[in-house]
Amino acid sequence: MKSKRLEGREETILEPDLPIVDSHIHLFDLPNNRYMLDDYMADATGGHNIVASIYCETQVYSRTDGPEHLRPLGEVEFANGIAAMAATGQYGPCKVNHGIIGHANLSLGAQVGALLDRCMAAAPDRYRGVRHVAVEHPDDRPYKFIMTFKPPRGVLDTPGFPAGLAELEKRGLTFDAAVWDPTLPRLIALADQFPNLTFILNHMGTAVGVDMSPDEKAEIFARWRDNIRALAERPNVVCKTGGLGMPFWGFGFEAREDVVVSEELAKVWRPYFETAVEAFGPARCMMESNFPPDGRSSGYVPLWNAYKILTRGASAEEKAALYSGTAARIYRLEI
Template sequence: MTFSKAASSSNYLAVRPDWLAHGVEEALEPDLPIIDAHHHLWDRPNWRYLFDEYLADVAASGHSVTASVFVQCQAMYRADGPAAMRVVGETEFVNGVAAMSAGGQYGPHRLCAGIVGHADLRLGDDVAGVLEAHIAAAPERFRGIRHITVWDADRNLMNPLSAGPPGLLADGAFRAGFARLAPLGLAFDAWLFHPQIPELTELARAFPQTRIVLDHLGGIVGIGPYKDRRDEIFATWSRAIRELAACENACVKLGGLGMRINGFGFETREVPPSSEILAAASRPYIETCIEAFGAGRCMFESNFPVDKGSYGYGTVWNAFKRLTRGASESDRTSLLSGTAARVYGLARSG
């Protein structure tokens, strides 16, 4: 894959294949089953990351990725029809990819075995028709909704494709739509910045029957007004994480620290960071989450291709394996595959 200016926007780090080639690692414990709990597929101007590209990353890594969960990214929406229903096109597209993978022609990986789509929950009760259309489009795979609620006073931190208004999680119309998830057996994936975690905790308390999945360790911001405040931010973030963890319906995805907003600067290195370096950088955050939530409510994610600007696919899974070497066999299984299988209703293998 080549990278161009269109993909190298202020919202994404440039993917540099030549640079990534200097950091290829042999897979550690290659037979350990993995479910990648969070990745995307898209075909954007000058940035194609579809089935072939993701499969190539998985296959080249040497890791036993038995299944994966696709998470909404505004890909392949319908070109016409009612505006609220156009998002169902993404589920139709991904379900086709999943069917290709399930056929076995492309190897043992069951990619996109779980699908998390989008619906505008601000539609309130009217969102029910959209949710039912998603389920009808992928009855064996559709598992949840992500309605991004990222907001910060510094607009430069936000992707204009997904920036939300402030306080959306407390909005009455949004909550009316949110209330439609649990009766249909759907989870809610939450993508926000770390100062917003308390808002998610209030939502989790208000809807204890709805499964809530906090994406990317809670969106730790380390650039702009948050730059050079790592210790202060960690203290604030860790308190918020522990309060959210008290809600039994909440769980968390461990990963996503290769994004621009995290500010770790992996992309500035002469060569890509090794799995040892990634493990050291992410250890405080991942161990805090595992301690707070327990392994049964934590799951690892690649967040590819977004994090591909910072490190390789095989390297990040090596880092996760290094981080869990001291865990019990049951906890390790939960972190690498079991939690994702349970939360998203996927068949476990291996």
């Protein structure tokens, strides 16, 4: 699928001095799909003041041998190596992979504890938690956009999953929750079950609208809004406000041949973005580019301009929380 990530660089940068911790990025080198340190730095130095970023797992660099439950260690080692390179300043001022979220098969229960200990030892200054992707949908429409593998259904309901979360809780680590909107009620139940574990909702719990009619989308939005508000009532849950460039939402920007500008993005994204920020509040929201997946809809420059358009009415204190403060606090970063 064609990437738009380099488009829109001629846009005037809004609020160029506003410090941003990009709370969710991926790096990988796959056939015909490469996004590595040089690619991210080209985006991060495009005009917005990106001071640091958080690496989130893709399982691309998992080990290919050894005990299966320990194989995700390879990706943490990879991400930490990239972070060490970026920390030298030779590639630019951004602290890339300043925090690292690895993968663990939490369905294995207490067995993941050994992996978590190894990851904490491998990247003691940066390893902050785990993501175990649990996206699922009752029909196949959104799966056509899955770039790697189709996650199995019922991940959050596997018998070992709560025991896996308990291992995170014991170590003061966080859980990045990647779910689509039909699974939000199950996530709410888990947040209640583990009130001392920090849950970080990825991509605002994506309201899937692929190939759906306006009436279907309206129904989905209402359901998603109600679940987001209910989830926000749990004080141990924070929200990554972003991911809106992925095609799962059904906005259709990925099919556009012309350059998508920030004003267009902001207009379409506004109801979803404002719902999430209103529900959680700026102190429990952190901004994310989710690059390169969100590069299917627009370039990195207009993406951040769009978010700055959406937060024009926010106070300086609220912007500081949204763009850097919440991420730094939740992921325990020194910026």
